[in-house]
Amino acid sequence: MLFNSIDFAIFLPIIFILYWFVTNKSLKAQNILLLVASYVFYGWWDWRFLSLIIFSSFVDYFIGLKLSDEINPKKRKGLLLISLLVNLGFLGFFKYYNFFIDSFSDAFTFFNHPIDPKRLNIILPVGISFYTFQTLSYSIDVYKKKLEPTKDIICFFAFVSFFPQLVAGPIERATHLLPQFHKTRQFDYDKAVDGLRQIVWGLFKKVVIADNCAQIVNQVFADYNDFSGSTLAIAAILFAFQIYGDFSGYSDIAIGTARLFGFSLMQNFAFPYFSRDIAEFWRRWHISLSSWFRDYLYIPLGGSRGNMPKRIRNTFIIFLVSGFWHGANWTFIAWGFLHALYFIPLLVLNKNRKNISAIKKEKLLPSFSEIIRIVVTFVLVDVAWIFFRADSIGDAFHYIFNMFNLHNFGAPQVGFLKPAFAISIMLLMEWINRHEAHGFHLKNLPKPIFLRWATYGVLLLIILVLSGESQTFIYFQF
Amino acid sequence: MKSFFKRLIIFLISAALALIVSTIIILVLNKNLNKNCFLDEDITSLIIGDSHTMWSIKDTEINNLRNISLNAEGYIFTYRKLEYLLKQTNNIQKIYLGFSYHNLSEYFDDYTFGYLSKYFYSRYFTIMKPSDYVLLIKKYPLNFLEIPKMAFAKGLPHIIKKDCQIYGTFPQERMTDTLNYASLNKRIQEQFFESNGKVRAYSKSNLIYAKKIIELCRENDIEVIALSTPLQKDYLDKIPEQYKIAYNRFLDEYDLKAYAFLDFTLPDSCYLPDADHVNYIGALRTTEKFKEYHMLIDD
Numbered sequence: 001m002l003f004n005s006i007d008f009a010i011f012l013p014i015i016f017i018l019y020w021f022v023t024n025k026s027l028k029a030q031n032i033l034l035l036v037a038s039y040v041f042y043g044w045w046d047w048r049f050l051s052l053i054i055f056s057s058f059v060d061y062f063i064g065l066k067l068s069d070e071i072n073p074k075k076r077k078g079l080l081l082i083s084l085l086v087n088l089g090f091l092g093f094f095k096y097y098n099f100f101i102d103s104f105s106d107a108f109t110f111f112n113h114p115i116d117p118k119r120l121n122i123i124l125p126v127g128i129s130f131y132t133f134q135t136l137s138y139s140i141d142v143y144k145k146k147l148e149p150t151k152d153i154i155c156f157f158a159f160v161s162f163f164p165q166l167v168a169g170p171i172e173r174a175t176h177l178l179p180q181f182h183k184t185r186q187f188d189y190d191k192a193v194d195g196l197r198q199i200v201w202g203l204f205k206k207v208v209i210a211d212n213c214a215q216i217v218n219q220v221f222a223d224y225n226d227f228s229g230s231t232l233a234i235a236a237i238l239f240a241f242q243i244y245g246d247f248s249g250y251s252d253i254a255i256g257t258a259r260l261f262g263f264s265l266m267q268n269f270a271f272p273y274f275s276r277d278i279a280e281f282w283r284r285w286h287i288s289l290s291s292w293f294r295d296y297l298y299i300p301l302g303g304s305r306g307n308m309p310k311r312i313r314n315t316f317i318i319f320l321v322s323g324f325w326h327g328a329n330w331t332f333i334a335w336g337f338l339h340a341l342y343f344i345p346l347l348v349l350n351k352n353r354k355n356i357s358a359i360k361k362e363k364l365l366p367s368f369s370e371i372i373r374i375v376v377t378f379v380l381v382d383v384a385w386i387f388f389r390a391d392s393i394g395d396a397f398h399y400i401f402n403m404f405n406l407h408n409f410g411a412p413q414v415g416f417l418k419p420a421f422a423i424s425i426m427l428l429m430e431w432i433n434r435h436e437a438h439g440f441h442l443k444n445l446p447k448p449i450f451l452r453w454a455t456y457g458v459l460l461l462i463i464l465v466l467s468g469e470s471q472t473f474i475y476f477q478f
Numbered sequence: 479m480k481s482f483f484k485r486l487i488i489f490l491i492s493a494a495l496a497l498i499v500s501t502i503i504i505l506v507l508n509k510n511l512n513k514n515c516f517l518d519e520d521i522t523s524l525i526i527g528d529s530h531t532m533w534s535i536k537d538t539e540i541n542n543l544r545n546i547s548l549n550a551e552g553y554i555f556t557y558r559k560l561e562y563l564l565k566q567t568n569n570i571q572k573i574y575l576g577f578s579y580h581n582l583s584e585y586f587d588d589y590t591f592g593y594l595s596k597y598f599y600s601r602y603f604t605i606m607k608p609s610d611y612v613l614l615i616k617k618y619p620l621n622f623l624e625i626p627k628m629a630f631a632k633g634l635p636h637i638i639k640k641d642c643q644i645y646g647t648f649p650q651e652r653m654t655d656t657l658n659y660a661s662l663n664k665r666i667q668e669q670f671f672e673s674n675g676k677v678r679a680y681s682k683s684n685l686i687y688a689k690k691i692i693e694l695c696r697e698n699d700i701e702v703i704a705l706s707t708p709l710q711k712d713y714l715d716k717i718p719e720q721y722k723i724a725y726n727r728f729l730d731e732y733d734l735k736a737y738a739f740l741d742f743t744l745p746d747s748c749y750l751p752d753a754d755h756v757n758y759i760g761a762l763r764t765t766e767k768f769k770e771y772h773m774l775i776d777d
Contacts, residue, residue: 020479187479196486457493464497464623465630 001044003253004207011041012257019261020187027184031154034181034261038163042127049125052090057160059086060135064142064149064156076143083139091132094124099328127167129325133292135160138174140296147175155181164257168250170268170288177265185262194442195259200456201429201440202252204463209245209426211468212419213238220414221389224399228410232403238416239389240382241423244273247286252438267437271430273381274359274366276373278342279352281381289325293318308348315347316340331387331396338384358434422466501626504633508604515562515642517544522569523772525705526556526691527576534707534756536648536765540772547576548601548646552590553687554610555602559644560691562605564698572776573695577688577704577736579721580669580754582728586681602644603628604636652758653750657710661751666716669754677718685728692732703775704729706738708764710746713753742767 001007015037023029043050063083070076108114138159141147150156159178165171220227220235227235248269255265272284282290294303301314316337323336346352359366366374383400390396402408430439440459445452517524521544525531529549537545546559556575564570580586615622636643672678695702729736748760756764 187482189479189482192482453489453492456489457496460493461497461630464627467627 001041003250003257004203007044011037012260016260027182028154030185031152031158031181034163035154035158035161038158038161038166041163042161042166045126046123048123052094052125052128053131053161054157056087056090056132056135057157059083060139060160061150061153061156063139065151067139067142068149080139080143083136087132087136087139091128094128096328130169130171131160131166133171133289134174137171137292137296138178141174147178150178150182152182162258162263164254164261164263165265168247168254169286170251170254170266171292172265172288173292177263180263187262191259191262195256197440197442197456198252198256198259198438200256200459200463201438202249202254202256204440204459205245205249205252205426207467208422208463209419210242210249212422212466213242213245213468215468216414216416216419217242217389221391221399224395224402227402227413229403229405229408230410231413232399234412234414234416236382236386236399236403238419240273240378240385241419241426243385243388244269245426255438271358271434271439273378273427274374274431274434275377276355276359276370277346277351277377278339278380279346280355281377282339282343283356289322293322297321311347312344315343319343326388330393331390334393334396335384335388338387342380342384361435418466422462425462497626501629504629504637507637508629508633515566515645517563517567517569517645519567519569521567523572523574523776524563524570525574525576526560527551527574527705528581530578530580530707530755531574531576531705532646533649533653533750534761534764535768536761538648539765540769543772544645545648546645548644550589551646552586552681553581553684553691554590555606557687557690557694558602558605558607558610560694562644564694564700570698570700572701572703574703574705574737575688575691576707577734578706578709578738578754579717579725581684581688582680582721582724583669584679584681585669586684590681590683601632603632605644648761654758655751656757657746657749657753658751659712662710662713662716662753665752665754666713670716670718670721677720680724688728689732692734702734704734704736705768706736708739708742708744708748708756708760710744710749710753713749737768737771739764739767 001011015033018033019030023033039050042053060083063079066079067076070079105114138147138156142149150159155178159172159174159181162172162177217235217239220231221239224232224235251268255267258265266288268286268288270284270287272281275281275284298314298318301317302310303314304311319336319340320333321336323332323334323339326332326335343352346354359370386399387393387396390399426439433439433441433443436443442452445455520542523543525535525537525543525545525547527547528551529547531545532547532549535545535547537543546563548555551559560573611625614624632643670678692702728734742764744756744760744763748756748763750757750760
């Protein structure tokens with residue numbers, strides 16, 4: 001079920017009440033409730049998806065237990081390999097089978113030996129890319145002895161399927177989330193209220209920013225040859241905010257929801273469009289995925305150790321794999337490749353760790369040079385987003401060519417005031433709260449309760465009145 | 479925990495009450511603003527309907543006539559518009575009601591009660607009755623939040639701009655695209671056939687409200703004439719026979735005079751791609767032809 005749906009609006013309070021009023025005396029009962037709720041949540045899309053996640057959970061649970069008993073390094077490696085094969089095998093089949101078939105077919109056709117392989121009508125299970133990586137973090141951490149495997153099957157299954165973050169992250173590490181299922185959760189008033197604030201903020205970003213941008217973006221990208229350069233530029237910018245609003249909005253709702261149940265999830269977005277360079281952008285965008293690739297792929301490959309060619313190689317591998325993770329299309333690989341190209345100069349010049357913290361809290365506005373760097377970084381990221389959004393690499397290149405073609409210069413052909421207004425509110429709020437966990441933090445809200453409630457009321461009204469036509473969360477397709 | 483629940487419930491109740499009260503205030507203020515939807519005193523004839531009539535008759539070419547058709551207007555909205563209008567003026571003597579084969583089709587119900595209804599209810603917000611919203615919510619329960627949304631999104635700007643949103647005008651934009659057979663076929667499919675190839679059922683809403691429109695006009699001594707704008711020949715041929723029979727049956731049942739431009743042929747270049755709307759050139763010619771007819775029966 002979608003977070004921005006009546007179904008979820010009914011589901012959440014019911015589970016919340018059962019959790020804190022009915023099952024609160026027993027940790028096991030609470031975990032069982034969360035497990036059942038998570039399966040209901042996930043099965044709401046398609047009950048058939050449940051078989052896959054349950055099977056995956058069984059495999060990794062038993063492999064975890066076996067790993068703790070096994071001391072033979074070869075056998076331990078073999079067990080890890082089984083986990084990798086099963087999890088990545090499912091992911092590869094459901095997500096990439098048809099892509100590889102089509103790519104092989106195209107390659108054979110290119111060399112004048114056309115083949116006609118059988119495509120399969122495969123439904124991609126929602127969230128498979130997310131929970132697969134989450135369970136893999138468990139197997140890998142148990143293998144590396146960073147984590148003791150759990151014997152509590154309910155805890156483990158609940159960890160894998162935890163409904164707030166199951167279908168679109170944040171991709172949690174077993175070392176961070178799993179222990180929380182073993183500990184008694186206490187209701188914390190301030191955390192619950194801030195969790196609600198974060199949910200409302202996430203809804204604002206999703207239904208006001210993302211859904212309104214989507215209407216224009218979909219129209220323009222579908223027929224980009226019919227629009228002027230300025231319109232194409234506007235649509236590209238709006239897509240940057242659509243994907244941010246959609247994905248970070250979902251993450252905010254996920255994190256806020258988890259907090260209502262006493263869980264703490266990792267921050268997934270740290271205001272990435274205020275980044276002053278690409279390296280900073282990647283420390284702020286989809287943090288759970290980029291840190292997963294850093295810890296489980298980049299570092300094992302050698303990371304930043306070794307000579308420069310090796311480091312460049314590792315960087316390319318990470319960005320290409322990251323692109324590939326996003327989807328079975330060459331456009332995502334092109335997107336990853338572009339980001340690798342952006343990143344390499346910073347790596348070579350040793351400037352990839354220059355901007356670690358956000359712009360100082362005391363500063364009301366960024367300096368002129370910071371503004372320039374923010375804008376340049378945004379433009380680079382946005383050009384890459386064109387590849388991400390386009391249907392093909394050819395379309396992306398045509399789109400960019402049309403955008404900059406002086407013969408195609410003309411006034412904007414789409415009305416963008418509504419999304420522009422909403423984006424301005426969001427940027428202002430997130431700028432003010434750039435050192436906080438989310439854009440609607442208490443610290444910067446008025447103190448008297450009636451003023452705070454009025455602020456909440458106004459935001460809820462904005463969500464109601466300015467909400468766009470409901471769109472699927474972009475990252476559900478991954 | 480108890481304190482959390484207590485405060486949450488108080489907040490939600492306060493927010494809901496504030497929303498209801500402000501929605502009611504906006505509704506009341508909007509009702510009073512409808513006087514901005516006025517007609518000139520010398521207007522004695524009206525054209526009402528959807529995009530077919532809106533885009534085909536340029537009313538500035540015809541004296542004492544106003545075309546207030548609006549695209550995708552279902553008859554429930556036409557009826558409410560007429561009710562409102564007849565309370566304001568006694569001068570109307572003749573109404574041309576856009577009535578063609580597609581108006582009988584159930585696809586119109588998507589605009590009236592279906593997934594597109596919220597857009598149209600927001601357009602006619604200022605003239606709809608509470609019973610219309612009850613009907614909307616009964617048919618599509620998830621739309622209950624659309625009412626306060628409409629109040630703020632449409633009602634507030636209306637209070638500020640004081641404009642009239644319910645009367646259409648001949649479009650400023652010169653639509654010059656021409657017939658395209660792919661669009662024609664898509665249009666026929668969309669209007670008259672379900673996805674499994676079966677002929678679509680008739681729209682209960684449009685039939686009920688078409689009847690109400692006729693009765694309302696006759697109660698007010700207004701002559702009502704069904705007006706079917708020119709249709710491209712191939713489009714006309716593809717309309718299912720039962721729709722043509724039902725159309726004629728409706729005219730007979732309500733003893734309705736009709737003008738369907740049967741003595742008038744337009745070349746394909748005068749139709750928009752979908753073949754059931756005329757383009758700008760087609761509209762100029764249709765207006766001329768309509769003007770002849772109108773002046774003939776006016777005499």
